[in-house]
Amino acid sequence: MRELMSVAKNLRDRPEVEEVVVNFTSARVTVVVDPAYVENLLRDALEKAKSSYEEFGPLKELGESELEDGTFELTLSVERGRFRDLESLARKRGDEIVGLEIGNGELKAKILLRSASVESAVKPLMEELKKLKFIVEFAGAELEISKSAVFAPPPVSLGSKVAGGQTLLSVPLKYRAYLDLCMELGNHYLSTI
């Protein structure tokens, strides 16, 4: 149990972690990510992305929309001759051109900003979780981490606030990462039951 405490406390001390919930009977460790932290990272990433793409000369149109999974899309117009440069930049940034419209001497490109997504904001945390390996004693049994971390963001909208008045019992349904546990065989506690 001390090992779990230590893991849970270390996780809780991370700046992006709001709460750590260990549910022994459903064998799941849930890490609740602070929505404000994620949203700040997203805003920064979005601003950086805009500056990068603005370098492509006169942007005749710059739009943004937030998709259900928290990823942003930019729509911008570039001179046709500069499309290869734009494509190269998008690839370099880890973004993806998902739509093209050909106009009079110019192209309208829709870019999915994977660099400004929730997934990318929580990537360091997920990498950390994937490294975890611990066994915890539970009601005479031992539970071990059985699989790597899963991030499951429900649909979100930027600027929304987590509902107030929550107790420790009700976990906010915002950004959550999960670690599943399973029972270890062959431990030595059976005789105590």
Add this chain to the structure above:
Amino acid sequence: MLLKIVEAIKGIAPVTKVSRDPEDPELFIVTVRFPREEITYMKEVLQKSYGDAESRYGSISEGGMDEEGVDAWIYVEGDLNSLDDLVERVRRSEDVLGTLELKGDRFGALIYPKGSLSAFAVHMAYLISKVLPPEVKTFPLIGYELTKECIEISVYVSTAEECSPEHEHVHEHGHEHEHENEHEEVVP
């Protein structure tokens, strides 16, 4: 493998059914049934255990017992510095720690007192894990149901090398059951 699982668990209690997870062929839900008479003894233990909870844990924030008086839960909050002490008390008293929440410098712990149906079901899930072949991984309790005749306890087992239940169920004091998509395979 399915038969091996059923045979192994039969030594503990009659297996009511084994259901296969439709999305994962290596994942099964094993349900065992106990006669209702088991509860008479549990009730006596629980009444004392629940009554003594406050003295065991200093003070409890919340607590409750079901209508029949067979299941109970208590919720204890405190400073993180006192968490190790709480865990030690849970262990010594044979209660079961259901959920542990860490937020800031505080913790919240949901505890099933000794003698409660939830605690009984957790121990049973553990016993099931002990009798299964070593290649079968077990996950703790996924639910229980109290009927007029019996107590049914369900446990996930997996024959996958890397066990991954991918379960979406949520336990709240051990009462929720969300297994709508199960495909029943064995009813001995």
